[in-house]
Amino acid sequence: MLSVHYESRVRLSISSRLTGHLNSRLKEALCPVLLCLACGKRLIKATIQKAINDQTRKEFYSYYLYLSMAAYFESINLRGFAHWMRVQAKEEQEHAMKFFEYIVERQGKVVLEAIDAPTAKWKSPMNVFEDAYNHERKVTESIHKIVDLAESEKDHATGVFLQWFVKEQVEEEGSANDILEKLKLVGSEKGAVFFLDAQLGKRASK
Secondary structure, eight states, rough: OHHHHHHHHHHHHHHHHHHHHHHHHHHHHHHHHHHHHHHHHOSSSSSHHHHHHHHHHHHHHHHHHHHHHHHHHHHHTTTHHHHHHHHHHHHHHHHHHHHHHHHHTTOOOOOOOOOOOOOOOOHHHHHHHHHHHHHHHHHHHHHHHHHHHHHHTHHHHHHHHHHHHHHHHHHHHHHHHHHHHHHHTTTOOOOHHHHHHHTTTTOOOO
């Protein structure tokens, strides 16, 4: 009986030492993380976080704007144009969520700000795409400013993240301008506008 009792105490002693050793190693591993959380330190600088939150708002505004354009085209029975704008609106929403998720991933704080009401009336389909093209140019300028900010802050991770948007904006501007130029060519010729409407109705989501 004494032998069994002694063996039990030895096992308990060894177990306690191992547990203490593991806990010590675990504390060492977690220390930087816990210290980071205690200090409120984030992986994203305040200036970058503010700029990306603002861009998130702009992307959601783009979503609203393209939905408003879709509603306009529905009101004048150009369903193909309306479909194109719905697809574009969905893309803008996805862009906004990319910025949203990036802030979260970098341990920052997402701040959703008020979104302005978009324009709801236009004179013609050409006028709509003039606004769409000019809007995309403004978005491009905004993203380029964040790229410049990331470079000045030496935030390489954000710089890499933004390259996707830089390339995307080349496509966005090109698409809007292509349709705008076609509308300029056809003018008010209804047959040509209906043909273009049928073509735009075939746009597929990415």
